[in-house]
Amino acid sequence: MGEPEHIRSTYNDIHNIIRGASDKIASEFKPDMFIAIGGGGFFPARVLRTFLKDSSTKRNIPIQAIGLSLYESLPGTTAEQLGNQVVRTQWLGPDSGKRLLGRRALIVDEVDDSRKTLQYALHELQKDVETELQLLPESERDLQRTKFAVFVVHNKLKPKLGELPPNTPYFVGAEVEDVWLDYPWEAIDIEEHDRRAREDKEKKTDVTVDEHQH
Amino acid sequence: MGEPEHIRSTYNDIHNIIRGASDKIASEFKPDMFIAIGGGGFFPARVLRTFLKDSSTKRNIPIQAIGLSLYESLPGTTAEQLGNQVVRTQWLGPDSGKRLLGRRALIVDEVDDSRKTLQYALHELQKDVETELQLLPESERDLQRTKFAVFVVHNKLKPKLGELPPNTPYFVGAEVEDVWLDYPWEAIDIEEHDRRAREDKEKKTDVTVDEHQH
Numbered sequence: 001m002g003e004p005e006h007i008r009s010t011y012n013d014i015h016n017i018i019r020g021a022s023d024k025i026a027s028e029f030k031p032d033m034f035i036a037i038g039g040g041g042f043f044p045a046r047v048l049r050t051f052l053k054d055s056s057t058k059r060n061i062p063i064q065a066i067g068l069s070l071y072e073s074l075p076g077t078t079a080e081q082l083g084n085q086v087v088r089t090q091w092l093g094p095d096s097g098k099r100l101l102g103r104r105a106l107i108v109d110e111v112d113d114s115r116k117t118l119q120y121a122l123h124e125l126q127k128d129v130e131t132e133l134q135l136l137p138e139s140e141r142d143l144q145r146t147k148f149a150v151f152v153v154h155n156k157l158k159p160k161l162g163e164l165p166p167n168t169p170y171f172v173g174a175e176v177e178d179v180w181l182d183y184p185w186e187a188i189d190i191e192e193h194d195r196r197a198r199e200d201k202e203k204k205t206d207v208t209v210d211e212h213q214h
Numbered sequence: 215m216g217e218p219e220h221i222r223s224t225y226n227d228i229h230n231i232i233r234g235a236s237d238k239i240a241s242e243f244k245p246d247m248f249i250a251i252g253g254g255g256f257f258p259a260r261v262l263r264t265f266l267k268d269s270s271t272k273r274n275i276p277i278q279a280i281g282l283s284l285y286e287s288l289p290g291t292t293a294e295q296l297g298n299q300v301v302r303t304q305w306l307g308p309d310s311g312k313r314l315l316g317r318r319a320l321i322v323d324e325v326d327d328s329r330k331t332l333q334y335a336l337h338e339l340q341k342d343v344e345t346e347l348q349l350l351p352e353s354e355r356d357l358q359r360t361k362f363a364v365f366v367v368h369n370k371l372k373p374k375l376g377e378l379p380p381n382t383p384y385f386v387g388a389e390v391e392d393v394w395l396d397y398p399w400e401a402i403d404i405e406e407h408d409r410r411a412r413e414d415k416e417k418k419t420d421v422t423v424d425e426h427q428h
Binding site: 010011012015016019036038039040042043045046047049050051062063064065067089090091092093094184185186187188190191194 | 224225226229230233250252253254256257259260261263264265276277278279281303304305306307308398399400401402404405408
């Protein structure tokens with residue numbers, strides 16, 4: 001029945017979804033560092049910084065970037081590499097663990113699809129922290145252990161292939177069905193994109209009205 | 215006479231400014247790598263990637279991020295540090311020079327204000343390249359020397375304190391007077407921001423009509 005379902009978000013939609021999640025993140029996690037997963041996490045992290053200040057210093061929260069790609073999307077991938085599935089294209093730096101020590105780091109991405117990218121990011125960052133913790137006297141380690149949390153603009157409601165470490169705080173802007181998400185920064189013609197996003201919303205409103213009537 | 219002049223851009227304004235610059239960048243520079251200066255360059259780099267593909271592989275152009283802050287905006291700055299003025303908060307990694315070798319790297323930021331941040335970025339990236347070139351046989355160096363160019367969404371027309379290396383291709387989305395630039399990602403209330411941006415444009419149109427009539 002026609003094309004597969006898409007959800008089209010305008011820039012202002014995304015901006016307001018992030019705004020809507022920010023109070024909860026501020027009160028429940030209080031991050032003092034954002035780690036944006038590029039390229040999709042760049043925009044959400046920058047917008048989130050407008051709504052959240054460092055709770056102790058009241059200053060802007062610094063954004064660090066990491067680059068990750070799923071191997072599926074890279075050319076010349078062998079079966080063996082597919083076992084790893086995620087490849088780093090950029091990392092925090094050679095002093096990654098040192099930068100993370102004692103911080104409350106919020107990992108930001110635009111969408112949680114299979115959760116494999118998030119799993120990889122959390123696992124690898126945690127490894128850097130553990131390496132660094134080993135250099136500290138044992139009595140200091142608990143205090144200096146990094147607290148991680150995750151924020152995604154959209155979470156797709158579907159079976160996940162990756163998982164997050166237990167008790168990782170997880171913040172979502174909006175839960176969506178397993179449909180195509182069309183982000184505004186991927187649009188060539190942004191006015192056309194917005195027009196179709198508006199149409200989608202009107203259609204949805206019609207359906208809702210209809211359901212109420214029957 | 216009222217508040218100082220502001221230019222308010224909507225997300226779609228910025229999207230279209232970047233779209234407008236992309237053909238010229240594609241034909242005159244053909245980047246195969248973006249270096250986004252965070253946090254302001256993240257969004258422009260991501261949008262630019264939609265409009266530009268790698269001219270030889272036709273694939274997405276990878277975005278690498280660097281973090282730079284002007285010392286002026288950091289607390290506890292001494293006069294001596296002000297001499298340096300720019301501080302790195304993130305870099306390409308320990309293999310920065312190696313990553314850059316042979317590439318055509320477009321450095322992306324939202325605004326060229328004093329030009330100090332751009333000067334620092336170009337200078338330091340070039341240093342990394344030179345260090346790496348020294349490890350190559352002399353005959354290969356010219357071929358492997360990185361080509362850098364700059365893209366900014368807005369260039370403020372004002373005396374610049376920094377300068378770019380001679381012959382650095384420089385691409386601008388829009389030239390603006392030395393006024394306050396209000397970016398959408400800094401807005402708390404994005405609808406109010408858009409409303410005021412629209413009012414500004416209407417005012418400007420009025421003035422233009424007026425000038426034509428007299």
